[in-house]
Amino acid sequence: MFKIVKKEVLNPTIVRLVVEAPYVAKKAKPGQFIILRAYQDSERLPFTIAGEDPEQGTVTIIYQIVGAGTLELNQLNEGDELSDFVGPLGRPSELEGLKHVAIVGGGAGCAIAYPLAHKLHELNADVCSIAGFRNKDLVILEKEFEEASQKFIKMSDDGTWGEQGFVTVGLENEILARQGKENQFDEVIAIGPIIMMKNVVAVAKKYNIPCIVSMNPIMIDGTGMCGCCRLLVGGKLKFACVDGPDFDGYEVDFDSAAERNTMYRDWERTKYEEGCNLLKEAK
C-alpha cells in the first residue's frame, strides 16, 4: 500500500524516506505530521512531513534512529511497503504574512525546520536559518538550507562545522545585528530538542520577538483520542496532535513536556538494545 520509493541516508543515524501515499500528498501542508507503522503490530510512530509531491503522490519523512521503533522502521528498504501511513494530522504552521523569520533547528529537528524554511522562501519571506549539530559528521540538509535561506548560520557544539556554540548564540547575535533595522525578525520558529526550544524561547522573549515551537511528545492515535500527547500551554491542557504540533513558545511548559517524554525511557532503552543485538546476530 505505502511503498517506499526512495531511501537515502543523510548521516549515520538520520534517514530520508519518500513514501507513496497519494491521499496524504494531496492534503499535506508544512508543519503537519503523519503516523506510520512499519509492520503489522509495530508501534505507531509520528513524523513531521518533510515534503510532499501531490503529482507523484509521494510524501517525504526524515527519521532519526533513536529507539526500537525507528530501528525496526530502518529495516525496510526501497520497494518495501509500510503497513500503515496516515495523515496529514495536526494543524499546519501559520506562515502567511511573515516577512523576516529566524528558523532555528537543532539536530534532527532540522529535518522539520527545513520544509518551513522552504515554504517561507517560496512565499518570498526573508528567511534566516540557524542550524545546530553536535559535530560536522551529523550535519544534514546543508545544501537545502543554503538554497532556502537568505542567510544561513551554522553552529556546532565542537566547532567542526560553522561557528562553535549553541544555536541560541547564533540567534542572539543575529537579533542584535538586525536590531532597529528594517529586517528585524517578526517571528522565531524553533524546532529541536525540548531544552533547545526552551532556551531559544528565552532569547526571543528577551527581545520581545514572538516564538513558535513545534512539539513532539509521545503519541498513539494522533487524532485527539488518547490524550497521551497532552501539554501544559498557558496553564491549560492542550493535545499536541489536534491543537498543535505548533504552539506559542512563551506559553509552553517545557519542563513538564520534557518529563513526560521520559515516561518509557528505560523500556525504550532495553527494547533498542534487544533490537541492536538481534541485528548483530543476524549479521
Next chain:
Amino acid sequence: MAFNMRPTKNPMPTQAPEIRKHNFDEVAIGYTQEMAIDEAKRCLNCKNPGCVPGCPVHINIPAFIAKVAEGEFEAAYQIISESSSLPAVCGRVCPQETQCEEHCIRALQKLPKKDENGAMIKDENGKPVMVQGEAVGIGRLERFVADYHREHAAVAVPEIQKNGHKVAVLGSGPSGLACAYDLAKWGYDVTIFEALHVAGGVLMYGIPEFRLPKAIVQNEIEGLKRMGVKIMTNMVVGRVISIDELMEQEGFEACFVGTGAGLPRFLGIPGENAKGVYSANEFLTRVNLMKAYQNDSSTPIQHAHNVIVVGGGNVAMDALRTPLRLGAEHVTCVYRRSKEELPARKEEIEHAEEEGVVFDLLRNPVKILEDRTGSPSPRSPEYNPNYGNVIGMKVQKQKLGEPDASGRRRPIPVTVEEDPDAIYTIPCDCVIIAIGTSPNPLIKDTTPGIETNKHGCLIVNEENNETTKDGVFAGGDAVTGAATVILAMGAGRKAAKSIHEYIQAK
C-alpha cells in the same frame, strides 16, 4: 413443550476470580448447549413481548429463543441476524438488565420457592415462600447462538443485488458497522472510513480482550466484508478527505457520521501531567489496540503496583480490571458518589469486586502528587529515575445532597471543619482517569453546514438522524455523547433506514 418454571437464570459459567485476574482470557465462558436449551425453555413466548421494544435494534427475541429451545441454533441465529449485525458482541457487552431483560415477564413474576426435590417451601403459617423471578438470560442466549454460528456454520457469501448507490460510513465502531450492515443488505455500495489502522472502533481500542475477544470483533467485520462492504483504514475524514469531497468528488450520495466520542476528559487538577497519569482511553488503547499486554508488544505500558482509577462507569471498570491483569497488587476505584449511583453495569462491578478491586466511594480527587526528590537529569549525582512520577492522590470526602440534572444525588465536599480527616492522601504509582469522553471536533471543524450543541455533539433530527447538512446522517456517541454499544447500533440502523429513504426519494 413444557416450560421451565424455575425462577432463576442459569448462571453464566466464568473463570474463577483468582485465576482470571492474572490472564486476559475471556471472563465469561458461555453456556453449554444443555444450559442454553434449559434457559430457553424459561421463555414463555409472550404474545405481546416486553423484551422486543426494550431492545434498541428490536431483535425478535421470543422467536429466536423458541428455536434455541428446540435445539435449532442456526435457525435462531438467522432470526437474530435479521435485526442485528453484531450478536456476538451485543451478547457480551449489552446492558440487558436495563433493556430487553428489564421487561421480561419472568422478572416481574413472583414464584413459590422450591427445595431440591421440587417440593414447595412453606413458611410457619403454611403459606408458600415466594421469590422474585429473574429474567430469561436473553443476552447469554444471544451470545450462545452467535458463538454457535461462528463455530459451526459454513462461511457463506450472501447474494446481494447491488443497487449502484454509493454511501460513505465514517467510523467503524458499533453505529457505523450497524449502519453499513443494513445498507449493504439492501444493495448499497458501502465504504467505511476508519481513522485507525484497524476497524472496530471502541470494540477494538476500548473494551478489553477479557470482556470482548478481539477475534470475535474481527470475525463480525469479516462478515461485513463478505457482504461487499469496503473498509478503508488510516482515513481520518476531515484531514485526509473531507465530507464535501466525498460527496462532490468521490460520488457518495449520502454519508453516515459514526465517529464516536473519543476525546478524553481530564480532571483539571494539579499534577495531572505527571508521569503515570493516563486517560482511560490511552491506557486501554495501549493494552487492547496496541496489544501492550503481550510481552513482545512494541508498545510500552506501565506495569504499576498501586493503581487508582477515577470514575465509576463501564470504562472505569475496564480500566480497573486491566492493571490487575498486568500485575498490579492494589487497584482502587475513586468515585465521588456512593455505590447506588455507580453508572457501571452491576455485573461489571461484581466482577471487579470479585477480582479484588477496592471501591473508595464518596471521594473526589483534589491533587495528584508527584515525586520531586533529587534531579531529573541522568548526569546529576542526585539523579532520580522516578522524578516526576505519580506518588499519590489527595482526595476529599464527599456526602450526597439533592439529585442533580442527571437525577443522581449531587456530591458535596465534606469540609475539614466537619471532619478533620476529610482530605487525605492515597498512595499510588499510577492514575487512570475515566470520567468520560466528548465527541472529536474534527468533523464539525472541517464540514461547513454541520452543527453541534454546546457539548460538541452533532445535532440531528430525532425522526431520521439527519444532521443539519443535506445528505449527512449521524448516530451513536457522536450524537449522544458516550453511551452504549447497542444504543449506537440502534442509531446506526435508524440512520440506515433514513439514508435508504433519502436516496430512494432523490
